[in-house]
Amino acid sequence: MMGKWFPRLYDTLMEPLERRGLRDIRKNLIRKASGKVLEIGSGTGFNFPYYEQAEKVVAIEPEPLMREQSLEKAKTVRIPIEVILAGAEALPFPDNTFDTVVGTLVLCTIPNPSKALAEIRRVCKSDGTVLFFEHVRLSDPFLGRLQDWLTPIWKQLCDGCHLNRDSLEQVKRAGFKVIRIEQYFKNIFIVIEAANKKI
Ligand SMILES: C[S@@+](CC[C@H](N)C(=O)[O-])C[C@H]1O[C@@H](n2cnc3c(N)ncnc32)[C@H](O)[C@@H]1O
Numbered sequence: 001m002m003g004k005w006f007p008r009l010y011d012t013l014m015e016p017l018e019r020r021g022l023r024d025i026r027k028n029l030i031r032k033a034s035g036k037v038l039e040i041g042s043g044t045g046f047n048f049p050y051y052e053q054a055e056k057v058v059a060i061e062p063e064p065l066m067r068e069q070s071l072e073k074a075k076t077v078r079i080p081i082e083v084i085l086a087g088a089e090a091l092p093f094p095d096n097t098f099d100t101v102v103g104t105l106v107l108c109t110i111p112n113p114s115k116a117l118a119e120i121r122r123v124c125k126s127d128g129t130v131l132f133f134e135h136v137r138l139s140d141p142f143l144g145r146l147q148d149w150l151t152p153i154w155k156q157l158c159d160g161c162h163l164n165r166d167s168l169e170q171v172k173r174a175g176f177k178v179i180r181i182e183q184y185f186k187n188i189f190i191v192i193e194a195a196n197k198k199i
Contacts, residue, residue: 011046018046025191026050030047060091070083099129108135117176121196175197178193
């Protein structure tokens with residue numbers, strides 16, 4: 001992990017992007033989360049205002065400063081939200097606990113996304129839903145290579161964020177059944193809705 005400037009400035013850095021469309025993408029996705037919901041790497045809690053149908057949200061966030069800021073946002077919303085200090089590679093929950101698992105802009109950063117996805121599969125009920133909103137590596141050969149080239153420095157600047165992950169492929173490889181995808185901003189952002197078919 002880097003110093004503390006990234007978690008401190010995260011909301012300020014994100015605000016222009018949120019205004020230019022990320023907020024609407026979040027709203028449309030998060031309102032679909034129902035039942036008992038797990039949010040992975042909830043950061044400062046950008047998604048918290050958009051839960052509408054959830055019965056309860058349990059969020060995990062390993063960065064203490066991010067978690068602290070998210071607790072303030074959790075206080076202002078109607079749905080009960082608990083934020084646990086934990087990483088996605090070892091989720092502190094029994095098998096088949098959640099109806100919906102949500103992750104936004106997080107598969108890019110988790111150090112071991114395959115392990116995290118296996119854990120998500122384990123704690124999500126069979127036939128539960130996973131909802132992801134991610135930025136991904138572009139298929140355009142030049143732009144994809146540019147993302148590869150920028151990633152080492154970007155990772156240093158943005159607390160471990162990779163510009164060049166193929167998160168759709170990782171979700172499929174983990175065994176989720178992709179139901180719907182949407183692409184935004186020349187395909188750099190993707191929304192993935194998938195079912196957790198266990199048998
Ligand atoms: C780019 S931020 C996104 C935050 C938030 N999900 C959002 O949409 O604004 C990436 C988040 O992933 C979290 N993260 C890093 N490593 C993680 C891990 N191993 N498990 C879960 N989350 C992790 C970071 O602490 C940070 O909150």
